Amino acid sequence: MSYQRALLTRWSGRDRLAIVVVAVTAAFLVGAVVVLLAIAGQTTAIASEFGTETAVELTEMPADGVDGTVLPLSTVEVDGEQYTLIGIPDGGAHGIATPDGVSGPLSGSSALIEGEQATLKRSVDAQAAETPFPDEWLISDAQTARELGPTRGLVLRESSSPTPDSGAPLVGALAFFLIGTRQILGLLTVVCGGAAVLIGVIIFSVTRMTVRERRETLTVLRATGATPRRVLLLMAARAGLLTLVGVTLGYSIGVIIPNAAVNIAVTLGLPVGLPMGIDTQTALIIVGMLGGLVCVGVVAGVLAAIPVVRGAPLDSPSTFSVRWPGSPSFLPSSAVVPTTATLAVFIAFVLVTVSLGGVVGAVGGTADQSGGTIVAPNAVHPVASQVDKTYADALQRSGTAASPEILLFQVHDGHAFPARGVEFDAYQSVTDAELVAGREPNATDEAVIGTSLANTLELGIGDEIALGGSTTEGIVTVEIVGTFSGEGANDDHLLVSIPVAQHLSTTSHGNVNIIRLASARSKTVSDGIIPLDINTPQRVVRGETATVRIQVRNVGATEASEQVRVQFGSQRRTKQVSLAADEQQILAVQFNASSVGEQTVQVANTTRTVTVVSPDALRLKQVPRTGPPNASLQVRVRSMAGQSVPNATVTVGSNSVGTNQNGNGRIRLPSASGDYDLRVEADNRTVTRQISVRSNTTRTPAVSLATPNETGVFTTPRGRVTISNPWASNISSQVSIDGPGATLSEQVRLRPGESRRLSATFERRPPGTYTVRVTVDNRTVERQYRVTGDDRIASAIASSGRISAGSGTSGLLSRAFGNIGLVLATLLGLGVVMTAGSTIAAFSDSVQARRRDVGIHRALGANPIQVGKMVGADALRIAIPAGIGGVTLAILVLVCLSWVGALTVFGVQLAPSFPVGTLGLITVGGVVLALFSALVVTIRFAVVDPSRLFGGSR
Template structure:
């Protein structure tokens, strides 16, 4: 084998280590390119499919005519019956496709409205507000000419959006623009960090290449001594380094492609909201190929540079032999090792700080937004923006003595910049956060807002300015006057705080609801097991069992026990119910119903009324309220105990019949129209129902609507509509249930004598009485229920300090945030691998540079344990200042970039801190890696014969 082939292809263990180090570095670059291109490509696709249709700009100069491709909606403030209202004028035509109202829409009740504006007073007819108008409910809508006559003070200029992130102006639906602009900021921030990481590539490759050259030093010196030219030696060394780098780059390519896809698969398996395409398309393949080619070229160049001392005849390590570099520095290892170690740690710490800060930004956009305590979301919702919960949560918490703030999350964009906003009651918001006013005053009207100090700098606004806002996830328009600025910690300082009514308009949240309720850090004293609801039968037969049920949930983070007491008709039972953290359970209590009458049942502090009747009490199946003359009607007679009654006499008017063994019979309605009483009798037992006979009456079904009489403010009741067909012919009717937050319609087809139950979930509502109605064809039924507060659950939530609902997503924004979380986690993992490789390579190079010195110490009798201990001590002396310097340099660099506004994501200025959870792992990890990397090689070399160390053999 020629010396050229041997030099190029014979690789030692240290060469393989070099390949592995290059591989983890290449894996980071490849993985970063793939995930960043995937997010960028997804954002581009979303922009093409869901870009903003129109943008709105607020101007104080009301133009006489509309700019090309735009429409001017003049605004003014007018008084109606002494009350001030914002009045908007609709031009014709306009990009929103709105029809001109015939008068003034949204006005107080009345046929004529008198508007007193700055310049004139006019009277107009009252008109109905169109459902698709994007303006707040408090605004009055009329034609543009009327507003100009009143005296237009400012105007909204609406134009077709030319891009997915309009500039200038605010998109009418801002959530997607918010994500696109925010993602661009995240990619720019990560790009800055990855560029810094790329600088390390040259350092790492040079270190490992120099290590392999040093290992072949004797061979290279022999080649030079036997006549090999300096150019030939440099070419051989460069080729060898390029081959090593190529092998590492190839392995790194595989790791960089597999790792992100594995992370995405794992995230999906664990139910996380991700959907990021990580395929290697043509664009990604070209960029990855260019990066790997550049990496190989850097490796070859590093090999040529590392060979220069050998070619020039100078020893590789004489420049700092024996130098400590600083007082208390290393005694054996070269002090120069602190430079690459510091560089590696600076980039890694900067990367960790940016990832942590970006993670905090994403968390603040969808969760608490800063401050101690916890957050309540709708149970079953997977992301707070999907959650709709009653503001009564906050009322109950406040009654428990816990500060609470109902909030609505908004994702907006303005002039091409993304920024987060919240609908809040500012006083309640301050009670659960550290926000303090630093300029202006607190908002008092629905169109007033306060801005965080950092966001004011980002958007370039101050108290006294006005902004036009588009909707978040619905098409809407609103304006705010900024009346104050506040200061808060973290991302909370980058929010615009608007009123709850305006936020409901911009987000499409129902009245009386919010996305989340944040509460303070106070703790209640009654445990974390909360009562979700109590149920009891309305009526039972005497001698049967009355079953009382209580639904419990442990909202705490630890197992807990609650004592539940129940009582009925003088009997009592007490039970301790143990629940694990987050567990739900229903506890049942059975009591004998021995005495007829109405009794009070008590369970877990709630009361219910239960009527106990004789077992044979007759009941009638649901019957229609109307029927045509002489029509035949099937009637079923039973008892409250569920038994069919045979031989019962059923009569209406002069027509009568007896029930058969199945408890049913058929009777004919009277021939004369009128109101009749249907009577069922069996011995001394009676049951009656009123039926109206009318000419032309349509045969309709029997209907019975049931809703629980009382429910907790934290419960969602269900309406049950029982539909029966008592006629001898089939029926097919449309059935509907309407109530709070529900409007369900379905088709019911019933054969003669058949029945069906239709159910519908009713939305949560604040305490109060609510009506539910049902209609099946012409048959109707209605009932009401009462929502009651539940202070125990509020106290339990406060005691737990955690949320009542899940956090995740079902929509575009939620998946987008999930994808960004995957990006951050993947890059962080690859960054850790790269840092491990860099640290190991640095200390492996440092130990090898002192291999001859180790041989000298061993030759004069030094104990191997002394050698290992000295190397480990030097590794610690190098790692300590490198860690401190790396932390300081990373913090100073990122602080400077953040102050300059270069690190901004989703409108939030990324202000990296150095928290303990970051410092401690980095410091410990550095020491561990330094000791392991240096110690492993020191142990290996200490076991070798000193002659091999002095001779440079492998």
């Protein structure tokens, strides 16, 4: 075997150890690529259906020469109310038809619109179809908007990709995650740079030791005519071959370990949903990365071989030497350089890994907070979670800080950033967000921005920005009115109002994605099924069946089965019910109304009152409040049991009439105007109604309004109106129902004796008293109902398993990405092994350079323990300044990388925090790691025969 071949292929145990360490380093990098690209791929897959190639941008007017369709915006007033009016050009834009007049939240047939430059009258048209604009905006033609005086406009343009360089996509979730994927790749570049430093240290150290041990071989090569260039090529080839074998082995390990972690987690019952396969993109990145590492190994081998080419004495002390108080006396002080570099990479990696978990938490919705998060059970990912916002209201009333939030994924001018729909006061109560400039938002189109994001987007107070939809097509404009600061990912958020967030997402009205709590609730209420509301009849006839309807809900995270106990007066019933997680059901429980009077209905802590009346009591139907003189009015007399009452006497003023067999009687109203009692008598039973006779009154229908007397904050109340025509001729009336969050108006035409029923559903509201009004031909009927707050329900929901404590990898994050903490912990373990291998290589070089001195000490009687103490003391003198220097260097590198934007993932800067306690713990860990590496190397040299330490081969 030639000298050259022996130099290339004859490897010692130390060389094989170097291959293992290189393999671990390569495995770490391959694993990091697989995991990080899996995270990026999973999020992109989730958002794949939420993309568009149409972008919107806000521009100043006039917008001459702008590429795209310009939609002018004007700020106008109609009847003293301020609106934003947008103009659609002739022929429409993006599928939005040009209206003939103006459409939007206006009433009447026409509107007088006051702008900055003109006042115009336009017809009010119904909106033909859904548009991406907020419901509060007015939509007209572009010419009208220009005449009113636009100061800004929206530009719609087609983009060649889902990630436009300017403006915002109309649906931004896909663009957000595509840009996030690119940022993940940038982070991988940084990680590769750190690994390259470690591999450089390993290969340089191993090659230097090889040069020392192969001194005779290299001397022979030089003596037999080998040129310096040939020697350098041989050493470069040897270093490259070692590195190539290591990275090839590392590739296999790096692919196997993350998948093995996933399989172990699945076996243990932990959720891990990340796809760990190798696709074309991942394979190309890995090949390029590992090829770069081989090049680093070649360069390190060349640098280590330069001294022999120059003829430098290899066993002489290093030409590089530094001294400091307490510096090593035995080992070369130059060992502090590779040790510092190695520990700096390790410390930086630990800090970045921890920060990466926080960023994924921010993308997942929980961000960094010590409390809990209420989410919808079984939601596939946070954006799919739909949580009733009233839970937050109830928790806030009970003294628990709670923030309802909607998650948004936004892109602006090529920059991805997370946004949230929040109530700013509530958001501050559960985070460390602090307003540092401007003011809090107090309108739906106002927003506040994190200081880090403001710097990224170059936005400030007073700036206006156009936002596209997140998971649905939408366009809004918001004005920045304040900036806030917060730790971690909070500083990279834009905070908008909840109505704006609902418009930009698929979150339905009244719901949010998550509710964050300042602290996790204690389990004071049992998990499972709870009653939300009770519906009972206001009045029931004695002897008949009273039906009590209970709305129940399973607030737990799993299926539950319970007995619901209901009490009606002294009667009790039990109803068995089984519900899936988050399922609701209406239970009907029947009782016999046997006693006249007020009866109390109770379910858990909720009560209602039912009036039980005698079946023989009289009641009147279809009696209006007013009527014209001499009008013929039909009166229907019934018992409470619903039976017709014949031969009853109906009296109004001096006019009287008897009822027929059907209980109906037609009586003429008095000719003189005034207020009269309409009195009905039958078998010592009487009932009276008051009616006003006025000469200027038209025939109006009888109106009956029914609403619940009491309802809970989690129940949607309804109002029912019955309209009847008691007159002898046809009537037509305009009927309007107005209640909390709902308005209904309808023209009703009724024949004599005909009845019609209308109903309206009102919004859920916080506790208080609310009024429902029914207006019929300028006459109003009112009823009030009371909303009660049941904080027990919110407490049950918050303590039932719907809440995930903390943030990062728990709860809803696991459903979207799997148990990321387990996978990141596996990578962290590889990083520890990788760092240990690098420090072992560095100390091996230092101890091997002093092997003759070790041999002398052993020959003079020093035992291995004494040698170990001597080397260990020097290793500690090297490790302590190396640990401190590594921390300092890691902080400086991370700050610089963060400053240039290289540590940005999913629009959030990885700005690692540097608490003294954490840094101290990491420094101590690094020092222990270095000391352990030095002792491992020392044992190898201290236990062999001293004579072998004086030779050139080992």
